[in-house]
Amino acid sequence: xxxxxxxxxxxxxxxxxxxxxxxxxxxxxxxxxxxxxxxxxxxxxxxxxxxxxxxxxxxxxxxxxxxxxxxxxxxxxxxxxxxxxxxxxxxxxxxxxxxxxxxxxxxxxxxxxxxxxxxxxxxxxxxxxxxxxxxxxxxxxxxxxxxxxxxxxxxxxxxxxxxxxx
Amino acid sequence: xxxxxxxxxxxxxxxxxxxxxxxxxxxxxxxxxxxxxxxxxxxxxxxxxxxxxxxxxxxxxxxxxxxxxxxxxxxxxxxxxxxxxxxxxxxxxxxxxxxxxxxxxxxxxxxxxxxxxxxxxxxxxxxxxxxxxxxxxxxxxxxxxxxxxxxxxxxxxxxxxxxxxxxxxxxxxxxxxxxxxxxxxxxxxxxxxxxxxxxxxxxxxxxxxxxxxxxxxxxxxxxxxxxxxxxxxxxxxxxxxxxxxxxxxxxxxxxxxxxxxxxxxxxxxxxxxxxxxxxxxxxxxxxxxxxxxxxxxx
Ligand SMILES: Nc1nc2c(ncn2[C@@H]2O[C@H](COP(=O)(O)OP(=O)(O)OP(=O)(O)O)[C@@H](O)[C@H]2O)c(=O)[nH]1
Ligand SMILES: [Mg+2]
Ligand SMILES: [Zn+2]
Ligand SMILES: [Zn+2]
Ligand SMILES: [Zn+2]
Numbered sequence: 001x002x003x004x005x006x007x008x009x010x011x012x013x014x015x016x017x018x019x020x021x022x023x024x025x026x027x028x029x030x031x032x033x034x035x036x037x038x039x040x041x042x043x044x045x046x047x048x049x050x051x052x053x054x055x056x057x058x059x060x061x062x063x064x065x066x067x068x069x070x071x072x073x074x075x076x077x078x079x080x081x082x083x084x085x086x087x088x089x090x091x092x093x094x095x096x097x098x099x100x101x102x103x104x105x106x107x108x109x110x111x112x113x114x115x116x117x118x119x120x121x122x123x124x125x126x127x128x129x130x131x132x133x134x135x136x137x138x139x140x141x142x143x144x145x146x147x148x149x150x151x152x153x154x155x156x157x158x159x160x161x162x163x164x165x166x
Numbered sequence: 167x168x169x170x171x172x173x174x175x176x177x178x179x180x181x182x183x184x185x186x187x188x189x190x191x192x193x194x195x196x197x198x199x200x201x202x203x204x205x206x207x208x209x210x211x212x213x214x215x216x217x218x219x220x221x222x223x224x225x226x227x228x229x230x231x232x233x234x235x236x237x238x239x240x241x242x243x244x245x246x247x248x249x250x251x252x253x254x255x256x257x258x259x260x261x262x263x264x265x266x267x268x269x270x271x272x273x274x275x276x277x278x279x280x281x282x283x284x285x286x287x288x289x290x291x292x293x294x295x296x297x298x299x300x301x302x303x304x305x306x307x308x309x310x311x312x313x314x315x316x317x318x319x320x321x322x323x324x325x326x327x328x329x330x331x332x333x334x335x336x337x338x339x340x341x342x343x344x345x346x347x348x349x350x351x352x353x354x355x356x357x358x359x360x361x362x363x364x365x366x367x368x369x370x371x372x373x374x375x376x377x378x379x380x381x382x383x384x385x386x387x388x389x390x391x392x393x394x395x396x397x398x399x400x401x402x403x404x405x406x407x408x409x410x411x412x413x414x415x416x417x418x419x420x421x422x423x424x425x426x427x428x429x430x431x432x433x434x435x436x437x438x439x440x441x442x443x444x445x446x447x448x449x450x451x452x453x454x455x456x457x458x459x460x461x462x463x464x
Contacts, residue, residue, distance in 0.1 A: 005301060008301065015455075063455065064451040064455055065451070066444035066451060
């Protein structure tokens with residue numbers, strides 16, 4: 001196996017279609033990618049079932065992965081590094097590829113379904129110890145259900161589906 | 167002086183302007199026009215036969231031709247070089263920045279034309295001692311491991327010029343690439359006496375100014391012939407179908423017949439061995455991305 005160099009200075013230009021609407025491979029929903037609605041620039045998962053596809057390799061939107069597997073949400077974590085003013089860091093969604101077991105961390109979009117997020121949080125307690133270890137080895141610490149008194153998870157879903165003010 | 171060419175010995179077109187063809191036969195150089203009866207296009211590198219009025223009447227069948235889809239509307243072929251032993255694909259490592267994806271397009275075209283390709287990265291002096299240089303060298307070695315010859319050059323420091331000279335001996339090579347990458351400068355480095363016109367790239371866009379406007383073949387004293395060509399901006403594939411596109415990527419060929427579906431497009435299909443090889447690190451994800459992009463553009 002060759003290790004292919006990540007190209008940054010000579011990175012390819014923007015890939016077409018990374019910011020267009022898509023149909024969710026898991027639940028079949030039509031997903032709007034408009035950043036005004038999702039609040040994120042690179043909408044990569046379905047707001048209803050939170051699934052996505054394994055398309056990126058080095059960074060979001062590079063479309064350099066050949067896997068195409070289904071990425072299912074397995075838990076929540078805090079974003080590494082950047083602390084916000086109130087000491088909180090951004091809440092992130094952890095995905096695992098069903099085809100190749102790659103784990104990735106993704107931003108939660110403004111219109112992600114809060115109930116679905118809560119379900120992911122609850123079910124993540126049931127992950128196998130091996131999986132928990134695997135995540136820890138990569139420096140990913142899953143949020144536990146008891147930590148869920150977070151604004152995002154307790155707010156009514158409607159708040160996030162409202163059209164945002166300009 | 168009229169050099170009649172009634173016996174079938176052809177001369178080679180070494181340059182053309184709008185209506186004039188400059189033909190070399192032996193040590194003689196003559197000017198020709200195209201016979202109105204000739205239906206075929208005449209390009210630099212063609213072997214031609216002419217009549218007593220210096221009208222080209224016949225174009226000998228080409229051994230090969232390197233072409234692209236002509237820019238603009240319509241679906242037309244543009245022949246960039248004919249009857250060459252190799253194409254020298256020139257790409258600068260800065261000013262303008264390399265576009266590997268564009269290199270892949272040239273390489274695919276060379277594979278289909280069955281013309282050996284030599285990759286020539288220019289302006290190495292501009293990335294001296296930077297992380298950019300490391301990236302360039304790493305990617306260059308990825309191309310080398312596919313089996314492509316690749317030379318890193320600088321006409322400023324003369325890096326790679328001797329190596330280049332040895333790779334073009336006794337052959338006719340066509341220089342191809344974007345405007346401003348330093349094609350003409352390479353000929354000047356190989357043969358300073360030619361002192362061909364080159365020009366700075368634009369400071370704003372780092373794009374070339376289309377300095378060379380016609381193709382021309384130059385004999386090099388140390389041996390070999392170089393065909394200089396005008397820089398081109400985009401490189402669309404000519405006459406290629408989705409089914410055989412993969413042939414243009416030599417490192418992918420071994421996998422294609424192992425795919426689960428015999429008509430696999432190597433994109434989304436389950437059981438695709440090409441995709442699998444990318445996953446396992448046997449094929450570059452960037453080359454695979456080039457394949458997919460090209461597939462969309464056909
Ligand atoms: N620093 C540096 N500049 C170079 C080198 N080679 C060429 N250049 C510069 O790049 C500019 C463009 O070079 P040309 O040789 O005219 O490029 P070209 O590929 O022939 O361009 P077109 O004729 O427009 O297709 C000129 O200003 C050259 O001096 C190099 O090795 N190092
Ligand atoms: Mg030139
Ligand atoms: Zn879905
Ligand atoms: Zn995967
Ligand atoms: Zn396949």
